[in-house]
Amino acid sequence: MVIRRVGRLIRTLVPFPKDLSLAWKTIKGRKGGFVGSFVAIAAGSAVITACGILLMSGLSTGVAPERYAGADVVLSAGQSFWLDESSAVRYSERVTLPSDKIAAVAAVPGVKAAVGDVDIELGVLDSGGGVVGGPNGYPVYGHGWTTAELGPFTLGTGHAPTASGEVVLDSGLASRAHLSTGSTVRLVVGSIASSYRVVGIADPPPGGLDRQSAVFFTDDQATSLSGRPDQVAAIGVLADPGVTPDRLAKAITAAVPGVETHTGTGRGDVEFLDVGDARNLVVDTSASFGGTMVLIVVFVVASTLTLSVQQRRRELALMRAIGATPRQIHWMIGAEMTLVSLSGALAGAIPGIILAFVMRGVFILAGAMPSDYQMDVGILPILASLVLCVFSARISGWLVARRVARTSPVEALGEAAVEPKKLSRARLVIGALLIPVGLLLTLGNVADSGDSVADVAASAVLFFVVALGCLGPVLLRAAIALFGPFLNNQTRAHGFLAQSNARANARRLSAAATPLAIGVTLAAVQIFGATTTIAASQQQLNEGLRAGYVLTASSGAGVSPQVTDAVSGVPGVALATPVARMQVLLTFGTQTEVFAAQGVTPDRLSDTMDLQVLNGSIADLKDGTVALSQVAARQVGAKLGGTITLRLGDSTLLTPRVVAIYERGLGFGDVTLPNDLVVAHTTSQVDSAVLVAATAGTDQKTLAAALRKAVAPYPTVQLGGPAAFAVAPAAGDSGGWALNLLFQTLLLGYIAIAVVNTLVMATAARVREFAMLQLIGASREQVRAMMNGEARIVIFSALLFGLLAGIPSLVGMSLGLSKSPVPNISLLGLLAIVALTVALSWGSIATATRFAMRSAPVDAIGGRE
Secondary structure (H helix, E strand, O other), rough: OOOHHHHHHHHOOOOHHHHHHHHHHHHHHHEEEHHHHHHHHHHHHHHHHHHHHHHHHHOOOOOOOOOOOOOOEEEEOEEEEEEOOOEEEEEEOOEEEEEOOHHHHOOOOOOEEEEEEEEEEEEOOOOOOEEEHHHHOOOOEEEEHHHHHHHOOOEEEEOOOOOEEEEEEEEEHHHHHHOOOOOEEEEOOOEEEEEEEEEEEEEOOOOOOOOOOOEOHHHHHHHHHHHOEEEEOOEEEEEEEOOOOOHHHHHHHHHHHHHOOOOOOOHHHHHOOOHHHHHHHHHHHHHHHHHHHHHHHHHHHHHHHHHHHOOOHHHHHHHHHHHHHHHHHHHHHHHHHHHHHHHHHOOOOHHHHHHHHHHHHHHHHHHHOOOOOOOOOOHHHHHHHHHHHHHHHHHHHHHHHHHHHHEEEEEEHHHHHOOOOOOOOHHHHHHHHHHHHHHHHHHOOOOOOOOOHHHHHHOOOOHHHHHHHHHHHHHHHHHHHHHHHHHHOOOOHHHHHHHHHHHHOHHHHHHHHHHHHHHHHHHHHHHHHHHEEEEEHHHHHHHHEEOOEEEEEEOOOOOOOOHHHHHOOOOEEEEEEEEEEEEEEEEOOOOEEEEEEEOOOOHHHHEEEEEEEEEOOHHHHHOEEEEHHHHHHHEEEEEOOOEEEOOOOOEEEOOOOOEEOOOHHHHHHHHEEEEHHHHHHHOOOEEEEEEEEEEEOOHHHHHHHHHHHHHHOOOOOEEEEEOOOOOOOOOOOOOOHHHHHHHHHHHHHHHHHHHHHHHHHHHHOHHHHHHHHHHHHOOHHHHHHHHHHHHHHHHHHHHHHHHHHHHHHHHHHHHHHOOOOOOOOOOHHHHHHHHHHHHHHHHHHHHHHHOOOOHHHHHHOOOOO
């Protein structure tokens, strides 16, 4: 019995040649009815192909190493925290290795040499005090001379550094800074400038240096400047002759615990942290969005196919009446979708490749992907897209064919005469229940521990979107009854016809208005949710920032702690507060989330930064303690006096006690820690900024001049006003906002394609109706005016219900972020939504109407239905 059922299912989903032959004849006879499905599948194929190419690029390519080009294997600490077996979160700072691992690695059989490396971000000053950077705007890094063999770098002139005041420069940097052997160069580490004598110029590895410049110190000096004498950033390994990198990597992994091995382009991930960050981000987002697009393709193709089947009601009813079995109906529709999906998926392949490179360009502009990240354009993403699109289309065809195939011949003929009016009871009940559930999630303050109120409110939009899909025809009928008379003049023939047609064919109009309303809802929540978040963050920063001056770094990694000491003693300075930033991981239960963190000194903090403390005291902030924003405390279930599990940006695990809970987390960061703790665990061990508050009555011009004089010995430090202190970066956001915006744009674009498809198919199928109206006396202008009236109903209904469906989520987000029920609505964004809705609807209907009336009425009235 089971085998028979499986065989029947396969026979239903997999067409035989004779089915394809019949389907091809049907498609040739009804090309217009299948164009919508073809376009929807082709567009879906393009997006899925693009996501597949990005996914494969993230998994298999990257950026070739430069300084590690000569190393067979490169070792690093784990740069990611694994949430489960398939997903991970990248640490924001470089995770280092204990230097004693070098000897352990060197003892592994097959290792010729193991060399520990440190990275020190530098500023190189020219003769005029300007900063000379690396190629293409990339930074300059300092290293110990021993690591030169990992390139390998070769001395062109001079000799290796032998004293702490000697350096070797790579030839490109020496040329840009106009330096030669024997010259004196000033190097800035953090904010501290020191003079060194150039004793050698080194030629870079054969591949050159495109992403950095290199300065080599003695090994001891490099270790001293790194600030971590017992740590290294990475270990480069040279293999004995005849030992392959992969074999050596396996041997090291087995012999030395706590290290990760990298070969091939993977070595570039260790050398350039931004490459690993981009790889992780692109893989996660492209895989997630690609899977979502498969589901969207199923729904959109099913919607388009449903409309096509509705237009063939009489034909299919006649086939059932003359003896066609349900299985034959399934076979015919399945075969049709096989041919359409195959051709559509193939047609979308080339545009998909182009789209992948367009998406890559957007990622680069947003800083989510380095410009030299390579793309892997292979056949696998195209084949995967082909299989997924065909499978999705076949599932859609099976879903649509079920209702037609199960209807008896007599009922089929009866239903073919008029459009069915009633929705199923289950559909109405589901739609009605989803609305109060969505309202409860957005306005009921029911977020569980682990979910922020704003995130829950934003996610609840899906409930309203599904409710729109379920109740679309009912809502449209109500809109037609209430607002139709105001949208169309009933005293004019075209207005009367538009209103009558809309009432009689509400299901047909709903097929276009509902997805359009869903697109409006998603666009509104995406755009206005972002503007609400930005406005709330900026408001908190403006209200909480008390400092009159801000010190930041014009170049390099940041501001050295010594700068705070230098400005604290300036007459007129009441308080100087250093601020260091990083991203931390908070683990609660089985979840781990990323939060923006800052490190500050707690003494009189409210003089420079008012976090609006709700419970506890920031003055109690010291080693072993932490302060949390109210949003973060609620999300992780933390209480005043309790402890939390926290991982710093370099993976250091802490269990600090909560000493304060504050309000302004969006503007300043959800986690506040002692400044010296955060500085010690950042990659460059520097502050992001120094906030300076003046004593009352101090002349501002005099104080500004004194501050500039105090920071003059620090050439990369600049003095600015409060505007120089930026809002805390969003947690986990390294261009992720751009990816999210791009994917939302693609999703909305695909919905727009579905809307245009539906409108064009529904309008073009009314050829005989338009011909009949013209034959009984209506002019072409009156028919077009009638269709314009229907377009007004579609546009008004889509905007009305789409915006209404988005309001609860936006209000919930605003309440969760700023305690205000009024979200920040961008007028420009609203106008863009309205303009796009009007353009899609009116343009599609007008074009399709003109196409449908291209033939003479006498010829059209006798044509195919």
